[in-house]
Amino acid sequence: MVVSAKPALQAASVEFDVKLIRKLDHAGPRYTSYPTADRFTEAFGYRDYLQAVAGLRTRGNRKPLSLYLHIPFCDTVCYYCACNKIVTKNRDKAAIYLSYLKREIEMQGQLFVGMNHVEQLHLGGGTPTYLSDAQMADLMAQLRRWFQFAADDVGEYSIEIDPRTVSGARVRRLREQGFNRISLGVQDFDPDVQQAVNRIQPEDETVKIIDAARDAHFRSVSIDLIYGLPKQNVITMAQTLTKVIKASPDRIAIYNYAHLPHLFKPQRRIAEQDLPGSEVKLDMLSLCIGRLTDAGYVYIGMDHFARPGDDLAVAQRQGRLHRNFQGYSTHAESDLVSCGVSAISAVAATYSQNVKTLEAYYDHLDNNQLPVVRGIKLNMDDALRRVIIQTLMCNFELSVPSIELAYPVTFAEYFAPEMEKLQALTQDGLLTIDADWISVTLKGRLLIRNICMVFDRYLHATPDRVRYSKTI
Ligand code: SF4
Numbered sequence: 001m002v003v004s005a006k007p008a009l010q011a012a013s014v015e016f017d018v019k020l021i022r023k024l025d026h027a028g029p030r031y032t033s034y035p036t037a038d039r040f041t042e043a044f045g046y047r048d049y050l051q052a053v054a055g056l057r058t059r060g061n062r063k064p065l066s067l068y069l070h071i072p073f074c075d076t077v078c079y080y081c082a083c084n085k086i087v088t089k090n091r092d093k094a095a096i097y098l099s100y101l102k103r104e105i106e107m108q109g110q111l112f113v114g115m116n117h118v119e120q121l122h123l124g125g126g127t128p129t130y131l132s133d134a135q136m137a138d139l140m141a142q143l144r145r146w147f148q149f150a151a152d153d154v155g156e157y158s159i160e161i162d163p164r165t166v167s168g169a170r171v172r173r174l175r176e177q178g179f180n181r182i183s184l185g186v187q188d189f190d191p192d193v194q195q196a197v198n199r200i201q202p203e204d205e206t207v208k209i210i211d212a213a214r215d216a217h218f219r220s221v222s223i224d225l226i227y228g229l230p231k232q233n234v235i236t237m238a239q240t241l242t243k244v245i246k247a248s249p250d251r252i253a254i255y256n257y258a259h260l261p262h263l264f265k266p267q268r269r270i271a272e273q274d275l276p277g278s279e280v281k282l283d284m285l286s287l288c289i290g291r292l293t294d295a296g297y298v299y300i301g302m303d304h305f306a307r308p309g310d311d312l313a314v315a316q317r318q319g320r321l322h323r324n325f326q327g328y329s330t331h332a333e334s335d336l337v338s339c340g341v342s343a344i345s346a347v348a349a350t351y352s353q354n355v356k357t358l359e360a361y362y363d364h365l366d367n368n369q370l371p372v373v374r375g376i377k378l379n380m381d382d383a384l385r386r387v388i389i390q391t392l393m394c395n396f397e398l399s400v401p402s403i404e405l406a407y408p409v410t411f412a413e414y415f416a417p418e419m420e421k422l423q424a425l426t427q428d429g430l431l432t433i434d435a436d437w438i439s440v441t442l443k444g445r446l447l448i449r450n451i452c453m454v455f456d457r458y459l460h461a462t463p464d465r466v467r468y469s470k471t472i
Pocket residue numbers: 073074076077078081082083085125126127162185
C-alpha cells in the first residue's frame with residue numbers, strides 16, 4: 001500500500017448519482033486481486049509457488065501471515081450461488097476432505113517454519129459450519145500445531161456461517177475455538193424471496209444467532225445481503241433493511257446479484273420473469289445506501305458498510321485498509337496462504353490457485369505435492385498497477401509522488417493513455433486530478449471499479465467482459 005502524506009479521510013461517505021450510474025454501468029472485475037484470477041495460467045505451478053516461498057525465506061521475511069481455508073460443502077443449494085461448492089448430505093465426504101486439508105496444512109506449515117506467525121484467518125466456503133463441532137476443533141488444533149497465532153486482541157479470526165446450520169451453543173463454541181469475527185449470510189428476510197432462491201431462513205433464527213454472537217463477545221458481526229434477487233422490490237428491500245438495522249450488525253455487505261446462468265448452473269432454476277429490472281435494482285441500491293448511512297453506517301467501498309467504531313472504518317480513516325480475496329481487511333501487506341480446493345494464495349509477487357475438484361485435490365496430496373495448478377508471477381508493471389488499484393479501492397485517492405518514490409516511473413509519462421481516460425471520467429465528475437493527487441469524488445466512489453479498470457492492462461489487451469458482473 002502506498003503511504004499517503006495527505007490527511008486521511010475523515011468519514012468516508014458516498015453519493016448516489018443515478019444518471020452517472022446508468023451511463024457507466026459496464027461489466028468489470030471486483031479486484032480482489034490484480035491481475036484478476038481469470039488471468040492466471042497453468043504455466044505457473046507447484047514449483048513456482050515453492051520458489052516464491054523460498055524467496056521470502058531468503059529475504060528474511062518477518063511479516064505475519066494471513067490464512068484462508070476453503071470448506072466447499074453445503075447441505076442444500078441456493079439458486080443464486082456462484083461459489084465453488086459441493087452440495088451433499090453425505091457427511092462422510094467432509095471427514096475425508098478434512099483429513100486431506102490437514103495434510104495440506106501440514107505441508108504449508110513445514111514450508112513456513114520460522115516465518116509462521118499468523119494475524120489473520122478466514123474460513124469460507126461453501127459452508128464452513130458443515131464441519132461438525134468436533135471436526136472444527138480438530139482443524140483448529142492442526143492449524144495451531146503448524147502456525148503461531150497472534151493473541152485474540154491482535155489477530156482477526158473470522159468464519160462465514162449459515163445461520164440455518166448452527167445453534168447459539170455452536171456459536172459460543174466457535175468463539176471458544178478461537179474465532180473473533182463472524183459473518184452471516186442473510187441475503188433477504190422476505191419469505192417469497194427466500195422461497196424463490198431456495199434458502200428458507202426465518203428471521204427470528206437469524207436474529208437469535210446474531211444475539212448469540214454478541215453474547216459470546218465476537219468482536220465483529222457481519223451480515224451479507226443481496227439486491228437483485230427474484231421477487232425482490234423496493235418494498236421488500238425496505239422491510240429487510242428495517243430488520244437488519246434493528247439487528248445492528250457491525251458490518252453489512254450488500255452484493256449485486258449477477259444473473260449469469262450460462263456460467264453458474266444453479267441460477268438456471270431462477271425464473272427470469274421474477275428478476276427485478278435494472279431500474280428497480282438501482283432504486284433498491286439507492287434505498288440501501290440512504291437507509292444505512294442514515295442509520296450511521298460508513299461506506300467503506302464497493303459493497304461494504306461498517307459502524308464508525310468498527311475496525312474497518314477506523315482502518316479506512318487511518319489509510320490502513322487493505323483488499324484481498326475476502327474483501328476489505330485491516331491487515332495490510334500480509335502474505336496469504338490458502339488451503340483447500342480452488343483456494344488462492346498470494347505469496348510475495350505471485351498468485352497461485354489450487355485444483356478445483358476433490359479428486360484432483362486428493363491425487364496431488366497423495367503424491368505429496370501441494371495442489372497448486374495455476375497462477376501468475378507479477379512483473380514490475382503488474383505490481384505497480386496492483387498498488388494503484390488497491391490504493392484507489394481502499395483510500396479513494398492516490399498520491400502520485402508516493403508512486404514515483406516507490407517505483408522507477410514518471411507517472412504522467414508511464415500512464416499517459418490512462419491519464420487521458422481518467423480525464424474523461426473527470427468530465428463525468430467521478431474524480432479530480434491535480435499535480436500530486438488523483439482523488440475520487442463522493443459520487444465516483446460507487447463507481448470505483450470503473451476507475452480501477454482504467455489501470456487494468458489485461459482488460460485493455462483482451463476486453464472480454466462477459467465473465468464479469470456489472471459494476472453496480
Ligand atoms: S450461497 Fe453459500 S450456502 Fe448457498 S449454496 Fe452457495 S455456498 Fe452454499
